[in-house]
Amino acid sequence: MKLCRFKTKQDEVRIGIVAENDSAVLDLTPAGVSQLHPLLEDDNPVARLNRLAHEKLPRIALSEIRLCAPLERQEVWAAGVTYLRSKTARMEESDFSASAYDKVYAAERPELFFKSLAEKVAATGESVGIRRDAKWNVPEPELALVMNSKEKIVGYTIGNDMSSRDIEGENLLYLPQAKIYRHSCALGPWILVGATEATAREWKIKIEIHRNGKNVLAGEASVGQIKRRFDELAGYLFRSQVFPHGAVLLTGTGIVPPDTFTLQERDGIAIEISGIGSLRNRVELV
Ligand code: DO4
Ligand code: MG
Secondary structure, three states: OEEEEEEOOOOOEEEEEEEOOOOEEEEOHHHOOOOOHHHHHOOOHHHHHHHHHOOOOOEEEHHHOEEEOOOOOOEEEEEEOOOHHHHHHHHHHOOOOHHHHHHHHHOOOOEEEEEEOHHHOEOOOOEEEEOOOOOOEEOOEEEEEEEOOOOOEEEEEEEEEOEEHHHHHHOHHHHHHHHOOOOOEEEEEEEEEOOOHHHHOOOEEEEEEEEOOEEEEEEEEEHHHOOOOHHHHHHHHHOOOOOOOOEEEEOOOOOOOOOOOOOOOOOEEEEEEOOOEEEEEEEEEO
């Protein structure tokens, strides 16, 4: 079951169930649902959504609405160096930080960092940013876990952890500047509710980057290559911490473009996760 936030032509934000092979949404407003939060906090969100889907609800074509980022007040966090490919790439990027990446990949405690406030997240169709003071900018296509306030993984969405690799490579302490800036995080297009970790681990993550009508980069990874279990990542995120509005956790990237590649203004980024859908953004200079 796919759950979305969308804006009507009158600019009203509503909650919907994505239906008919992703071509329409069922507007949950007449059923009294105006926020994601109560659905994500429900003891059995899948059963609740199945009941709602059987009610007589208005159906709106996807072409008639604008999808919003599928979150409300959740903090967005990210895990790093969860794929072998990410560890290798970061060790090559920086002599200075190489041993830190090597150690964190093997360590019991994962690397977790704050990524974004909910209101700063770009939705599908919106722009993602590359910093004007960076020379080497890349997308990081990642599976995102959607967790409620009780640490339960309720669903999944697609994330882009936009990063400036030259800033990150210069000094590990610059990580927040390499990772957290205007439009550095995109999430969407919606939340897939209820899949198990075993199912999610079968999914493929693909990225394509288009420039002036040409495909300039393509890459693929498998969710199954993530080294750590999802409940392990969630468990560390919630240690000595509370998330009253829930949290979204990006699970790390397994696709690293060649070192000669950097994003340019107006590039189109399409990230697809086989079980979820696709997240599409254009690049702007920020
Ligand atoms: O510490 C660097 C960031 C790692 C990261 O974002 C990733 O592996 O996806
Ligand atoms: Mg990342």
